[in-house]
Amino acid sequence: MRQFIGILVRLGLLVCLGLVAAPRGAVAEVRIKDIATFEGVRENQLVGYGLVVGLNGTGDSLRNSPFTRKSIEGMLERLGVGNLSDEQIKTTNTAAVMVTAMLPPFSRLGSPIDVVVSSLGDAGSLRGGTLIVTPLTGADGEVYAVAQGPIAVAGFAAQGNAASITEGVPTVARIENGATVEKEVAFELNNLDSIRLSLRNPDFTTAVRVAEAIDALLGDNSARALDPTTIEIRMPGKTYLPAVLADVENLLVVPDSPAKVVIDARSGTIVIGANVRIDRVAVSxxxxxxxxxxxxxxxxxxxxxxxxxxxxxxxxxxxxxxxxSHFTILEGQVSLQRLVDGLNAIGLGATETISILQAIKAAGALYADLEII
Known part of the structure; x- marks a missing residue:
């Protein structure tokens, strides 16, 4: 019988995965700003309905897109051109679109933001078009920005009598700095006597470590973990809050995470967490x-x-x-380093390795969540 290292010395999983293990006992310190967000410091979604004009015959067909016809009639009436019959409106150079944007936190009046323009009807391409004035509203129905300008399409489409070619998605486009902020979201940091941090990956251990790091910076009882996601920071006296938050978000902590093995069966990718352990088991x-x-x-x-x-x-x-086939005895509580060494020592395919991991989990010897995506 061959000599194997660790539990899956016969698995060879990482030959297909390219998984690299950190030295045993090594810890990764990360900034708080990379694992958490501050309450109120967030983007807001904006959406609007508009028209793109100036297309070279690739716009909506008015027969199949009646909403485009109604929008054209309404636009022309506002511009002083009315009383047009359906037979008089036969343009193919206009497309109805949905305009979306993200309003950054603390955006001020006049600030430019990027917008995405997506076709709503049966337009073939938005290339060469211009978006006309489109109000962008938030979830509360208020207008926060107005978009307008020539659009840039990454994809293209071409068609002949017997063949056609499409590259990318020509019915989706962007306008860099295409909208202007017209209304600010009311939020004053300096008026708060406390602020909350929200972890992107909820975990009790990480929340407590973040609170301890903030206490070491601001003083005892300055921060406390309310739940696995939220840490509350109390601001004593008249404190310049932006400066405090700048110091807090650059503190280094060691985040914790549950043991997990993630498997993508379609691509054969397997990712093993640092806390994964395997009990004593025989593998063949x-x-x-x-x-x-x-x-x-x-x-x-x-x-x-x-x-x-x-x-x-x-x-x-x-x-x-x-x-x-051979039986390999795996000693209990094998570390990630020994597991990776064993996986790199043999040359099995990803399919065989996935089957072995599933079998070890079914036997109750894999102390980790096995997630298959």
């Missing part, structure tokens, strides 16, 4: 390959045969190849 991996090959032969009659016919004679070649 072997393979059985059956190859069936059809080699039909054609039998023809002699040239002078009367009434003879051509016959296909089937021939099948079946071969069985069985690889030798």
């Amino acid at each position: 991996q072997g393979g059985l390959t059956v190859t069936v090959r059809e080699k039909p032969q054609v039998s023809q009659p002699n040239p002078i045969t009367i009434g003879g016919t051509t016959v296909v004679v089937p021939r099948t070649d079946v071969r069985v190849n069985e690889t030798q």
Whole structure:
């Protein structure tokens, strides 16, 4: 029997994964700003409905997009051009679009923001078009920005009589700095006597470590973990809050996370967390390959045969190849380093490795969540 290192010395998982292990006992310190967000410091979604004009015959067909026709009529009426019949509006250079944007925190009046323009009808392409004035509203129905300007399309589409080609998505476009903020979101940091941090990945241990790090900076009882997600920071006296938050967000902590193995069966990618442990278990991996090959032969009659016919004679070649399997005893509480060493020492495919991990989990020897995506 061969000599193996650790539990999955016969697994060879990481040959396919490219997983790299950190030295045992190494810890990764990260800034608080990379694992948490401050209450109130967030983006807000904006959305609006508008028209893109100036298209080269690639706009909506008014027969299939009646909302585009109504929008054109309403726009022309506001501009002083009214009383047009349906037969008089036959343009194919206009497209109805949805305009979306993200309003950054603390955006001030006149600040530019980027917008995304997406076709709503059956337009073939938005290339070369111009978005006309489009109000962008928030979840409360208030207008916070107004968008307008020429759009930039990354994709393209071309079509001939017998062939067509499409690259990317020509019905989605962007306008850099295409909207102007017209209303600010009311929020004053300096009026708060406390502020809360929200962890992106809820965890009791991480929340307590963040609170302890803030206490060390601001003093005892300045921060406390309210739950696995929220840490409350109390501001004593008249404190310049932005300066305090700048110091807090650059504090270094060691985040914790539950033991987890994530498997993407489609691509064969496997990611193993640092806290994954495997109990004492015996592992055996072997393979059985059956190859069936059809080699039909054609039998023809002699040239002078009367009434003879051509016959296909089937021939099948079946071969069985069985690889030798061995049992490997895995010692209890194997660390990630030994696990990675074992996986790098052998050359199994990702499919076999995934099957072994699932079997170890079913046996109750894998102390981690096994998530298959």
